[in-house]
Amino acid sequence: MAIWPGKGRFANIVWQVSDVCNYRCSYCNPGNYGGKFRNLDTDRYIETLGSIIDHFKNEGYEGFKIFFSGGEPTVWPPLIPICEFIRAKVDRPLIAINTNLSRPLSWWEKNHHYFHDVVASYHVESADRSRYVENVKFLQYRVSYLACRMLMHDERFAEVVDVGEQLKRELDNYVIEYAHLFNELSPHSEMHHYEEQWKRDFLAQNSYLSKHAVPFSLLDQPKPAYCLELYEGEEPRALNSTRIVSEGKNFFKGWKCWISDALFITTHGDIRLASCNAGKIVGHINDGKVSLSSKPVTCPETRCNCGTDINIPKVRPGKLGAVERLNLG
Numbered sequence: 001m002a003i004w005p006g007k008g009r010f011a012n013i014v015w016q017v018s019d020v021c022n023y024r025c026s027y028c029n030p031g032n033y034g035g036k037f038r039n040l041d042t043d044r045y046i047e048t049l050g051s052i053i054d055h056f057k058n059e060g061y062e063g064f065k066i067f068f069s070g071g072e073p074t075v076w077p078p079l080i081p082i083c084e085f086i087r088a089k090v091d092r093p094l095i096a097i098n099t100n101l102s103r104p105l106s107w108w109e110k111n112h113h114y115f116h117d118v119v120a121s122y123h124v125e126s127a128d129r130s131r132y133v134e135n136v137k138f139l140q141y142r143v144s145y146l147a148c149r150m151l152m153h154d155e156r157f158a159e160v161v162d163v164g165e166q167l168k169r170e171l172d173n174y175v176i177e178y179a180h181l182f183n184e185l186s187p188h189s190e191m192h193h194y195e196e197q198w199k200r201d202f203l204a205q206n207s208y209l210s211k212h213a214v215p216f217s218l219l220d221q222p223k224p225a226y227c228l229e230l231y232e233g234e235e236p237r238a239l240n241s242t243r244i245v246s247e248g249k250n251f252f253k254g255w256k257c258w259i260s261d262a263l264f265i266t267t268h269g270d271i272r273l274a275s276c277n278a279g280k281i282v283g284h285i286n287d288g289k290v291s292l293s294s295k296p297v298t299c300p301e302t303r304c305n306c307g308t309d310i311n312i313p314k315v316r317p318g319k320l321g322a323v324e325r326l327n328l329g
Helices: 042-058 079-089 105-114 129-139 157-170 197-205 241-246 320-325
Strands: 002-005 010-016 063-069 094-099 117-122 145-151 173-179 208-212 227-230 262-265 270-273 281-284
Touching (some): 010 042, 042 079, 063 079, 079 094, 105 129, 117 129, 129 157, 145 157, 157 197, 157 208
Parallel strands (some): 010 262, 094 117, 117 145, 145 173
Antiparallel strands (some): 002 227, 173 208, 262 270, 270 281
């Protein structure tokens, strides 16, 4: 029926900061690791980001979620200065990061406090398993949301399953997502087909697992910046885009979608509404000129692959009134 903010509208900014990555996964594409767009002009990016934040504040948004992706964002030199700027500019922002967790533990010991959410992708072809496990053990008590995202490599499927089993045994706080691969890591790619039935069965039964045995004690809890999945006859539940894809619920054609709530900054600096074809380019991170609106669109896309776009508030035709009566937004 709807994907809708749990507690008030929030600005959702996803920034693919560069195409620099220390991995070369076979299911990825050069747009994520080619090294053509290193994007190192920190002062210019801070200026443009400041104008974007001012726009959302003027429109009455109180919550801000800024999600850094890549490439590998932890090797991007402007990352920490920009995080410091965001924390100074916004009251209790939610800062999240998608990382391959390849940096040494010392990096996370120094910088973990900048992030509330960590999506730790496990890429079996390149990952140092012991370092990955060491880092998630450290982070499980220090961030409010830790998602161990297992990329289910077809030829090494059982090995990735084994890593997940180790995490289940050794961690107290986690979310484990077993992620169905696409033919390449891009928003418009087709889903990879697993020939063996047991693999398809595993993904159907194990897309999302969680355990929270030890309470978190963060002192700087962010303002609410999350969405819920709302289905008729069911209790609202926290949105999980991996589960939505796994369950085949990522079909929103004809739905009303508030793409103006979500900005996607590409590796080459384009600022666009959403990452899919429904959005348009509204500016560039290098020039500070951004043309933003507050109007929803009717989704023209047959399928929504990207977690960035699945997280945008959206409502099935004719259901907006029912959603509003829930008083969640």
